[in-house]
Amino acid sequence: MTGPLLPATQVADAVDSFMAASPAARGWDVETAFDWAAADAGRLSEGELSAVRFITLIEDHLPGYFDIYHRHFPVDGSVDPKIFVHNRELYHFTTRWAYEEDTHARALCRYQVAAGITSREALWDELAVEGQKEFDLRLEHPVQFFAYALVQEKATQMYYQHLRDVITEPVLKTVLTRLSRDEARHFTFMADIVTRYLRAYGDAVVEPIREVVAGFRMPLADTMRGYWRWALKIADVARYDHTEAYEHLIKVIDRAVDTKSDRQTELTRFIASCTSLPA
Ligand SMILES: [Fe+2]
């Protein structure tokens, strides 16, 4: 990797804030949080059903996604001790994050089976097709891994909220509420880290962040067969548009510094120009 790396103390502070906002007592689990016996796919429209299958695939790809952070921030002898300490602190977050995303995958799989959408074995086979494909983010600056996740977490959070607002099936509504709250916390962590990068390194991280937005693809967009057709189809049910997250990235940049440099001003202008929302 190239580009500046946040000091370990900064990462540790962000991890502490995340953990403080995520106490175990306020957590939830697949086994007890939902009334699975009441799940009923008969109350979902064809489009809603399609949306559930789509988001299950996305959430289920967690091993590939988690692996990217593990590969680029290794916690072994391949890095200098200083970098190791940074990566070790970050790992406290990544493992918790991975656990929560894995719980999302389990909740959606459990929903599909309980609601009668599919059988467990058929679902496993379907998920394996995408799960086995390699997923990579062609990013090289440390800050990019957080800017990417910032957009992706916010986009997912917003989509779950939109979907929850249109469906009437109560069990899925509860599942989506839980998921969107978790994604909101994940977004907050990523926003905290990106803010710290902007404060510590200013203009040096502007171009790397611009690159993330310029080449942004949601996870699986490049590997899943029929992804774009599917994404458009589910957008008919509820708004699904990752550029909706860009205004939140702009806010993060605005708040990170008191007075924006010319390059930072240009960056926020560029991000605003990439959104498909009306100005
Ligand atoms: Fe998730």
Ligand SMILES: [Fe+2]
């Ligand atoms: Fe998330």
